Amino acid sequence: MDIQFLGLGSAFNPAMGNTNAVFTRKDHFYILDCGETAFGRLWDSPDFVGASQVTVALTHLHCDHVGSLASLISYSYYVLGKNIRVLHPLETAVQLLDLMGIERFCYRHVPQLSGGGEAVSFESVTVEHVDNMVCFGYIISSPEERIYYSGDARFVPDTVVSQFLEGSISRIYQDTALKNGDHPTHGSLDYLESIFPEKTRNRIFCMHLDSDYRDLLREKGFGLAELYRPGAGGNCL
Numbered sequence: 225m226d227i228q229f230l231g232l233g234s235a236f237n238p239a240m241g242n243t244n245a246v247f248t249r250k251d252h253f254y255i256l257d258c259g260e261t262a263f264g265r266l267w268d269s270p271d272f273v274g275a276s277q278v279t280v281a282l283t284h285l286h287c288d289h290v291g292s293l294a295s296l297i298s299y300s301y302y303v304l305g306k307n308i309r310v311l312h313p314l315e316t317a318v319q320l321l322d323l324m325g326i327e328r329f330c331y332r333h334v335p336q337l338s339g340g341g342e343a344v345s346f347e348s349v350t351v352e353h354v355d356n357m358v359c360f361g362y363i364i365s366s367p368e369e370r371i372y373y374s375g376d377a378r379f380v381p382d383t384v385v386s387q388f389l390e391g392s393i394s395r396i397y398q399d400t401a402l403k404n405g406d407h408p409t410h411g412s413l414d415y416l417e418s419i420f421p422e423k424t425r426n427r428i429f430c431m432h433l434d435s436d437y438r439d440l441l442r443e444k445g446f447g448l449a450e451l452y453r454p455g456a457g458g459n460c461l
């Protein structure tokens with residue numbers, strides 16, 4: 225899976241865009257979160273417009289992860305004639321869309337996505353982020369590989385760390401702040417350095433950056449996430 229990012233910023237770092245990502249599998253377009261800036265990036269993208277099916281996987285309901293979801297759904301339905309799928313383990317995503325005036329026939333809510341002929345499956349993993357919302361990361365699997373996408377999360381779950389170190393998860397995309405306050409809600413660079421040996425760090429991709437410290441990440445041996453190139457598709461055929 226060639227995951228490409230629409231942006232790599234945290235909620236308070238709009239200069240780097242929302243940390244939302246996309247990839248294409250055959251003619252199916254996947255969107256990982258859909259924050260305030262995502263719809264503006266995607267509405268005329270050939271990968272989105274030309275896809276036979278679109279799935280948006282939501283990690284949680286903070287604005288930088290769902291802020292333009294309602295516009296994406298209504299544009300898809302009314303303009304493109306697409307009934308997109310919204311993956312989120314809880315009904316809260318539907319309740320949010322109800323409040324935003326999105327009628328339920330405009331999209332399909334799927335609480336899980338695995339098996340049943342799916343080209344790519346998503347296994348949700350509960351992660352620690354904030355006290356007032358249940359938040360998820362996903363282990364995303366294709367026949368070729370399994371990767372982990374954290375959403376916003378303070379820690380990488382133990383099961384993911386051990387599967388990564390054993391080799392059954394090939395890459396980790398992790399929320400990583402450079403400066404965390406007294407009550408951290410995000411992962412940190414210090415934390416990642418403390419649990420992942422240097423030789424594995426080129427398969428760990430830091431995202432949701434609170435400032436542009438990509439040079440430091442490069443120096444420390446972490447992987448650098450790829451930015452989205454519309455039409456170049458993130459296609460992994």
Ligand SMILES: [Zn+2]
Binds near residue numbers: 284353376
């Ligand atoms: Zn968040």
